[in-house]
Amino acid sequence: xxxxxxxxxxxxxxxxxxxxxxxxxxxxxxxxxxxxxxxxxxxxxxxxxxxxxxxxxxxxxxxxxxxxxxxxxxxxxxxxxxxxxxxxxxxxxxxxxxxxxxxxxxxxxxxxxxxxxxxxxxxxxxxxxxxxxxxxxxxxxxxxxxxxxxxxxxxxxxxxxxxxxxxxxxxxxxxxxxxxxxxxxxxxxxxxx
Ligand code: HEC
Numbered sequence: 001x002x003x004x005x006x007x008x009x010x011x012x013x014x015x016x017x018x019x020x021x022x023x024x025x026x027x028x029x030x031x032x033x034x035x036x037x038x039x040x041x042x043x044x045x046x047x048x049x050x051x052x053x054x055x056x057x058x059x060x061x062x063x064x065x066x067x068x069x070x071x072x073x074x075x076x077x078x079x080x081x082x083x084x085x086x087x088x089x090x091x092x093x094x095x096x097x098x099x100x101x102x103x104x105x106x107x108x109x110x111x112x113x114x115x116x117x118x119x120x121x122x123x124x125x126x127x128x129x130x131x132x133x134x135x136x137x138x139x140x141x142x143x144x145x146x147x148x149x150x151x152x153x154x155x156x157x158x159x160x161x162x163x164x165x166x167x168x169x170x171x172x173x174x175x176x177x178x179x180x181x182x183x184x185x186x187x188x189x190x191x192x193x
Contacts, residue, residue, distance in 0.1 A: 069129035076121040086110035090176050101167040108161035115153045134192040149186035156182045
């Protein structure tokens with residue numbers, strides 16, 4: 001009797017359902033000559049377990065409040081890293097780097113976008129968590145002042161974009177100074193040294 005002529009089923013278990021409930025996903029007739037099919041079967045089985053792993057990662061469950069707080073700190077610090085990256089070339093022009101209106105225009109737009117995200121990334125109040133942060137508690141207890149600093153930055157960044165669009169060197173550098181001032185003013189009040 002040649003048992004290898006019997007159809008072989010590849011079972012794929014994508015959930016935590018017991019093996020008995022798994023449904024065959026492919027039926028392949030394997031013969032002695034078709035070793036390639038066995039290899040294919042093994043590959044499919046490997047793919048099946050990879051799928052189980054990725055499903056498990058996707059379903060790792062909701063974060064604990066502590067994990068959410070850590071995530072919130074990472075996100076807002078990441079946002080400011082990007083904002084610093086955007087303003088960097090403009091800040092350099094305030095010192096000794098050659099003036100380039102097109103660069104200022106591009107970076108001013110990035111500062112506008114990131115400034116528009118500050119309020120959102122501070123929505124999660126991390127005051128009662130043990131997190132490594134320079135954010136002062138007054139961000140949440142004195143929210144209207146904090147929001148005002150955000151608006152100031154948005155206004156300054158819009159003025160910067162407008163001046164750069166006109167390629168007006170003097171007005172652009174003045175507006176760039178005002179943006180730097182808006183960053184500094186918020187850091188003085190709401191960021192630990
Ligand atoms: C509305 C307030 C506010 C404004 C405006 C602001 N910042 Fe900040 N910034 C903060 C706070 C608060 C932190 C500390 C965040 C933390 O540690 O959780 C910070 C942190 C930073 C950091 C350090 C990020 C890190 O990895 O820890 C950089 C860089 C930075 N800001 C750059 C800027 C630049 C550049 C601007 C202006 C274009 C700016 N910020 C405008 C409040 C502000």
